[in-house]
Amino acid sequence: MLVLGIESSCDETGVALYDTVAGLRSHALHSQVEMHAEYGGVVPELASRDHIRRIVPLTQRVLEAAGASLDAIDAIAYTQGPGLAGALLVGASFAQGLAVGLGIPAIGVHHLEGHLLSPLLADPRPEFPFVALLVSGGHTQLMQVDGVGRYTLLGETLDDAAGEAFDKTGQLLGLPYPGGPEISRLAQQGDAFCYSLPRPMLNSGDLDFSFSGLKTAVLNLVHKNPEARREDVAAAFQVAAVEVLAGKALRALKQTGFHRLVVAGGVSANTLLRSRLNAEAARVGATVYYPPLALCTDNGAMIAYAGAQRLLADAPAADGVFTVRPRWDLSQLQAA
């Protein structure tokens, strides 16, 4: 089965073709980061306006790269939520129009289910069950994953997402938007132990997170030490955030008794997080799985993949009726 995947929930337009036998055939992505940088953050209306300009050319590029014709597509998967309502509607409208036009089913996919299952696109791929740490600019969650659609929330952030804390700290240090990757880059030249920042909720005994206090601590540090090197502050922040993420992920493994940890979302590209998790997991005999590096951020491949898993279990009605779900709890999903 050949599935076209379409992602447009935030500031990246992603399209991909996934074959349930041959694997990922092709994928293409357009990031709006530069456009939003001038505004200091994602402007939802501008995001929607860009998605609708990109979605057809990206689809054509993906088909061309795979050497596939439109007629070869068996189904279309698109991100139905959560995300920006207007942005989601662009992908949904195009996907549904195309599906009706081709006479094939279209299925709405949960964005986080896409991220959660994206390490299954890597080689080697994890077996179920596993613990998943989802870390991005919009989400920080620990999930118990027993199978497709069988997700139990173990813990989540009570305020800012981890990626958001990276971005906001970057902004505080006067780094260009998005601050997250800039922080990581700067931190490589810094001394993480020059300053001591709090590890919020690290020993709270549960699996929830809080990052807004850490962000405030950085703000206070910079105010009290105006001469502080940005490199050192970035390094101190990064090590604090990573320690909390790794500590909670390890606690989740212990609590579930699982030996597989899956890490997905934009922050999963962070090298310090990866080395820390790999080292700590190895100590307890667990293995950490990541999506291919190109599929850490939002992309169409994970949507095509998650959609395919659902379609293998059950085909939706091809009636062209659609809605988007800007707020959609992952635990509301049914098992496939």
Place this chain on the structure above:
Amino acid sequence: MQILALETSTEWCSAALWMDGKLHLRETHAGNRHSELILPMAQQLLAEQGVSLSQLDAIAYGEGPGSFTGLRIACGVTQGLALAAGCPVIGIGSLSALAAAASLETGAVGVLAILDARMGEVYAARYRDGVEVLPPALFKPEALPSPEPGECVAGTGFFAYEALLTTAWAGQNYSVSAQRYPGAAHIAQLAVPKLLAGEGHSAERAEPVYVRNKVALKKRER
């Protein structure tokens, strides 16, 4: 010639099928349920007339101005359908469709079409004999040009500011059309000459016309 037309720029939702001069129409008050309604409406029209997508000569969509989200639903659905059907697409302005309906109703040659743009503003354009003489633009209601003699005024934008405008335009010779919203019927009809003139284009070039383009301030503008 067979053209499918979709219009979702206001709280109304309509689809029309033009078949060599005969027009088949579906329209409903949709509120904000356009995404649930537009494709089934189009499919029903096609099925009733026994027309398949591959038989269409073009797909026309209401390009705006109007509700940003609504514009993208018609445009996105059109992109998908047209890519699958392999046919050209044509964007038709919502104000021109409204003006065509008003002109048909009142017999007026000149129409000042006005749609409510929310946030204390309106979109307006002027047409004479179906030709655009004042392109779609954003106005404060008090800054709208007054109607020319014999002109007809149409659209939600007039009714939203009726008291203000009738006072400002007292003594002017104009009529008021009952037409408030653009519809797919006139989107389809206006698409016919455009298609004949070779103005149909590929799905990737289908894009809404927002008119209101300043939607956020850049950091250096704050």
